Amino acid sequence: ELVAVGWLVGAGVALLWSLLGRHIVLLLHRQGTDNPQRHGSGERLPSVKGSTVHVEIEGPAGAPVLVFTHGWGFDASAWYSIRRRLRADFRLVLWDLPGLGESTPFSDGVFDIERFAENLHRLIERVDGPVVLVGHSIGGMTMLTFCRRYPDLVGNKVKGLILVDTTFTTPLRTTVGAGILPWLQKPVAKALLHLNRLLWPVVWWMNWQSYLNGSSHLVTRLMSFSRDVTRGELEFAARFTATEHPAVVAKGILATLDWDESATLQQISVPTTVLVGKEDRITVPAASHHMARTAHAGNLQEITLAGHSGIVEEGDAYAAAIATGAKRANAATSPDLSVAEDAVHGGQVERTVPAYR
Numbered sequence: 001e002l003v004a005v006g007w008l009v010g011a012g013v014a015l016l017w018s019l020l021g022r023h024i025v026l027l028l029h030r031q032g033t034d035n036p037q038r039h040g041s042g043e044r045l046p047s048v049k050g051s052t053v054h055v056e057i058e059g060p061a062g063a064p065v066l067v068f069t070h071g072w073g074f075d076a077s078a079w080y081s082i083r084r085r086l087r088a089d090f091r092l093v094l095w096d097l098p099g100l101g102e103s104t105p106f107s108d109g110v111f112d113i114e115r116f117a118e119n120l121h122r123l124i125e126r127v128d129g130p131v132v133l134v135g136h137s138i139g140g141m142t143m144l145t146f147c148r149r150y151p152d153l154v155g156n157k158v159k160g161l162i163l164v165d166t167t168f169t170t171p172l173r174t175t176v177g178a179g180i181l182p183w184l185q186k187p188v189a190k191a192l193l194h195l196n197r198l199l200w201p202v203v204w205w206m207n208w209q210s211y212l213n214g215s216s217h218l219v220t221r222l223m224s225f226s227r228d229v230t231r232g233e234l235e236f237a238a239r240f241t242a243t244e245h246p247a248v249v250a251k252g253i254l255a256t257l258d259w260d261e262s263a264t265l266q267q268i269s270v271p272t273t274v275l276v277g278k279e280d281r282i283t284v285p286a287a288s289h290h291m292a293r294t295a296h297a298g299n300l301q302e303i304t305l306a307g308h309s310g311i312v313e314e315g316d317a318y319a320a321a322i323a324t325g326a327k328r329a330n331a332a333t334s335p336d337l338s339v340a341e342d343a344v345h346g347g348q349v350e351r352t353v354p355a356y357r
Helices: 002-028 074-084 113-125 138-149 184-198 202-211 215-224 231-245 246-256 285-294 315-331
Strands: 043-046 053-057 063-069 091-095 130-138 158-164 274-277 300-301
Touching: 002 158, 002 202, 002 215, 002 231, 043 184, 053 074, 053 113, 053 246, 063 074, 063 113, 063 138, 074 091, 091 113, 130 138, 130 246, 130 315, 138 158, 138 246, 158 315, 184 246, 202 215, 202 231, 202 246, 215 231, 274 285, 274 315, 285 300, 300 315
Parallel strands: 063 091, 063 130, 130 158, 158 274, 274 300
Antiparallel strands: 043 053, 053 091
């Protein structure tokens, strides 16, 4: 009987943990003062291949325009802290990538960064006056593809780029552990992502289980944040793993595995600010160092106590750096702008990391 009672108690504890474990994990992190919130109000605009994109616009009319493209697996609400700090001085245009947030997927189910860049192009065409582009992770990758596809707009409509925790080539080359069995990484990654795409109902159920028991919080904390992340910030980011469609997420990641815009960096003709969290493990700081050295008028800033999702956990630092980069781009009057501008707000510039080949 004691054994039976022990089994029942153990089963009860396991059941409770599977449903409530995330609360215990969250209690291990400090309480924040301004927790990120999901979407604000916006409008849907028709876009390419049958998709519609959700767009939010705020800030004073006539102010310098910033166009924000978020990272994969997030939506425009990832910019929550940053937009609250910048909307008094800038006109902000934020959108959800197709298939994420409030935007609908492409009608044929095909996802690639070329199409994201075309979406960005259509959005920019609707904006009056010059713009500065800001992109996090796959958002920065989308910007580089945009620059290759629409070079006539770079320097005219587009006055500058702000690349945030992103890369210039497949993330398989610029993530932690990229040098381990590189010949095996791509086949294994593709196989697993195709399984996620095909078995998405099972994956979605597993994602919800991971969210409820807190394991997704632990993985998100390890891969995307630094030790300074707050309870609300971690909960905000982890919830995306449960709510976004697994097949869409898998297709978007698959689109990055054969992507490369290394050559595009050398063709960029506008001031480029590169921001990276010093603890970024998904797109390591060395990739950002390379981009800052290679792009025209490149300026690098590392943000301390920030991981790949630093825009969520260190909004003040990223907002200050984005504002400085935007003002620098809008103030540029000649292609001879110095690349030696000092970093601001506690960041640091280093130019000693070997370039990628």
